[in-house]
Amino acid sequence: MELIKSDVTVIGGGIAGICAAIAAARNGLKVTLINDRPVLGGNASSEVRVHINGSAYHGISPSYYAREGGLVEELKLKIFHYNPLYNKKIMASVSDSVLLDMVYGEPAISLFLNTSVYETGMENGRIGWVDGLQLASERRLRFESPYFIDCSGDGVVGYQAGALYKRGREAKAEFDEDLAPDTADHYTMGDTILFQTRDVGYKVPFRRPEFAYDITKLDFFDSIRRGLNYRAIPRKINGIGGLWWLEFGGHLDVVRDNEDITLELRKLVYGIWDYIKNSGEFDDVDNVILDYVSPIAGKRESRRFVGDYMLSQKDLTEKPYFPDAVAVGGWAMDLHAARGIYDEGPATAWNFVPGLYNIPFRSLYSANVPNLMMAGRNISATHVAFGSTRVMATCGCMGQAAGTAAALCVQYGVNPSALAANHAPELQAALLRDGQTISGRREEPDPYFAEGLTVRASSQRAYSNAVGAEAVSLDKSLCLVLPVHTEHVESVSVRVRNQGAAAETLFVQLFGGDRKETYIPGSRLRSSSVDIAAGFDGWITLPLDCSKPADDKLYIVLEGTEQLAVYCNDDQLTGAVSFQYQPEVPAKLKKWSRNICFKDLLPAQNMYEPANVVNGYSRPYGLPHVWVSERTEGQEWLELAWASPRNVEELHLVLNPRLDLEHFNDPIETLIKDYDVILSLADGSQQRIEVRGNYLSLNKHPVGMQGITGIRFEFTATYGSPYYEVFAVKLYN
Known part of the structure; x- marks a missing residue:
């Protein structure tokens, strides 16, 4: 048995564990990072190949400027720098090397790959050590440190240490969550094996292996056919990751039944590919091969540990103030069908989250194991809230918070709970210094x-966007959002065109917002209309005559007819945002790529x-x-x-x-x-x-x-x- 001593031991080399280890090392600690796989990255590694999604929510977040900062931002930018094809799921091994490079670039981190933690030792109610086994090198290792951060996903150390945890779905009444079921159950989200295809330029046959399903004989075959979307799917999956909704195991024990779940998913993957290649139902598949199938299943959910605070649905939607806020989330409450591919309902429900929300440090440490912190999909959150916090960029932010907290725990010689109670401002200041985003917090100027x-x-730059490139029809309502810092706003000019033979009426609605971190119209301030003569093409002045809203932003909604158009361009003006106005679909505020032209905002804004x-x-x-x-x-x-x-x-x-x-x-x-x-x-x-x-x-x-x-x-x-x-x-x- 080899003894490895450090200031903090991080278990799990996914995005959360990487960020926790780097944050701790950059803040002066000697760090041990243990990973049971040969590569880093967890679900984002070359083995599983999931995108690192987060609070930006595919670029349609109501917060608009929502991508995380800190180590997750550094990691994403470095991956892109060394592998510009990463987002197309090509050369995934390059991304492995970037993650390794970031870890190896920190001299204070000792990395142990292919090392499984099989036992956790307790001393006076605290974790004293964890034992790991490297099969290939025939090494047995004992890791000692005063603090441990469990980023293993399944929470292997927390479980072995006897930390309180939850599994399955809480009842609606337990946390007053209307998205929860009426009665608690053991269902979690299931696993998925992703695959990758490639067009090789010549015909390649495929023969289904004996263990795989003939999916045409499965009871839920019609559901699979609908999911494949017939002829569109071969083009969709050519060269990118495979079907996220090919999910199984949420009705089982995703830890104990791991191997059975993985085998079932393999049977489905190869069976579905056989159907795509050989059924005759799909175009353009003769030259497409099954280039890669993940050797392991990507897990979504298993154990969630209980901290001093359990994050729940209302924390994401109502956004209460957390004095110990340390990270942000913003992904939808993405709640998958419990039985996955076998479920008769939709694969998931994308439940709206109104932009960035904060995550408290009290959700990142155990309530009953005093020197255990956690980051990733095992934090203290209900199943419903977990539907949002589980995505990897958010997990990385929590990892940075936990690693930074470990440094302060060592500095003051305290448990994480005491750090939350007595040193939260110092933790926040350290995180902000290192680029972490905490919504609504700023660094106080020295x-x-x-x-x-x-x-x-x-x-x-002047606060205007005056060069019109294209007249966009107002058959659909458009919204121009203008941040303002003066207490009163008088007017603004926009350029419009009436290409009809008769006069048209431009209807203008003015809204204010409530929350500074989001771009969501709130209360109506006033309405007006302007008659636009036939053939008119030019600038008009819109009277605003209102006070600055609570969120510092004015929402100017323009409505008209197909004959009436407003000029737009592709010029990015930071802060000033345009989108299609769809009040019935608040999650899709940003789904538009153009920006409405404006000038002469009065009074002038020194923005x-x-x-x-x-x-x-x-x-x-x-x-x-x-x-x-x-x-x-x-x-x-x-x-x-x-x-x-x-x-x-x-x-x-x-x-x-x-x-x-x-x-x-x-x-x-x-x-x-x-x-x-x-x-x-x-x-x-x-x-x-x-x-x-x-x-x-x-x-x-x-x-x-x-x-x-x-x-x-x-x-x-x-x-x-x-x-x-x-x-x-x-x-x-």
Whole structure:
């Protein structure tokens, strides 16, 4: 038995475990990371091949700017940088190497792959050690540390330690959840084996293996046929991951019955592929091969441990204030059919979540095992709330929170429960410093740097979008959302066209919103109408005459006829958003790619001023909170200066990575690629930091210098945007 000692032991090398280990290591701890598979990534690895989804909810989140920050953001940007085809599920092994590189890049992390934890030792009610076995190397290992973070999905350590847990669905009355069943049961979400196909350019036959099903003889064959959607499916699955709804096992014990569930899914995968290839029901499949079938089932749900707080449905929909908020979620409450493919109902129910919500630290540690934290799909949440928190990007945010918390627990020598009670602000400050998103929280500017500070820039983008590229018909209602910071708003101009032979009426509805983190119209402020003459093509002024709403955003809904159109373009104006107005479908607010043109908003809004970079926000929240340059093809600069010298240990630059996107197949055009940092010193000298080929949104620069009187950023290239955009400049001493 080999003894491995560290400050914290993380069990599970999925996205949650990776983020927990890296966060702990970067905050000064010696870390052990144990994974029972040969690769990192869990369900996002090359073995299972699930996308890293999260709060951006496929890019249609009502919060719009909803993609996570922190380590999950770094991980996603690095995967794309090294594997631009990742989102198309090609070269998945490259993504494995990126995750390994991130972990191996932290000297304080000791990684143990192919290591299964088979026993947990308790000492005075605390976890003292866990024992692991590496079969291939014939090593038995004992891992000791004062704190443990269970990111194993199934919660193997928590279970062995006797931590309180739940399994199945809670009754409706237990947590007052209308999405829960009337009576509690043992049903969980099932497992899926994903597969990948590829067109090889010549005819390739397929013969069904003997163990696989002839799916035409199954009782639920008609349901499978409907799911395959007949002739569309071969094109859909060519080159990407296979059928997420091919799910089984939620009515069984997904831990104990793991092997039986996996075998059943294999029978279904090869049987379905046999039907696609050989039934004659599908076009264009002769040259398509079954290129990859996952060797293991991707799990959705098993044990959920009980913490000091159990996150439930109303926490996601009503968003109460959590003094210990440490991470965000935003995926729908995605509740799958209990019997999976055998269920007669729909595969899942996408229950609406109104944008970003916060997750409290009290849901990330055990209520009865004092030195155990958890992150991932095993946190303290009801089955209904878990339907949202279980996706991997959200799991990664929780992992970063747990790893950072471990560092503070070591620093103060306290249990996680005491940390939540007495040091939550310090935990939040550490997370915000490292780019974690906590909805509604900002970093309080340090008075040491704020006093006597002036911020200037070479230029500033006007708050307008005046170049109309296309007239879009108002046969469907469109909404223009304009953040405003003045207490009263008078009017705005839009460009319209009436291509009919008679006058048409443009109806205008004005709404206010309630929550700064979302783009959801709330109370109606006023309605009006404007008659548009036949053949008119030009700008009109819309009277607004209203006070600033609670969420700092005005929602201007334009309604008309097929003959009436408003001009739009593809220009991204951070903060100002346009969407098709569908009040009956609030989850689809963003499903539109154009932006309504506007100008002459009165009174004028100084929206993109340089001082925004030091206001404590690192993303839009009500207002855009960003500096944007004028349109340029050359160099622009941003400068901070003090009357008296300052000492700077570290400098962070936060750029705009298009937080409205969940995934991206092209470089993010708004990211600044090339820039220099020029540090001016009190003795008249300068130091320069050159950055070329940047692809990250959070750039940390160790400075470690005294007597700085000015910091100037010279920006020379983006990935395609004609504007330079900076959310924040953060300084630490």
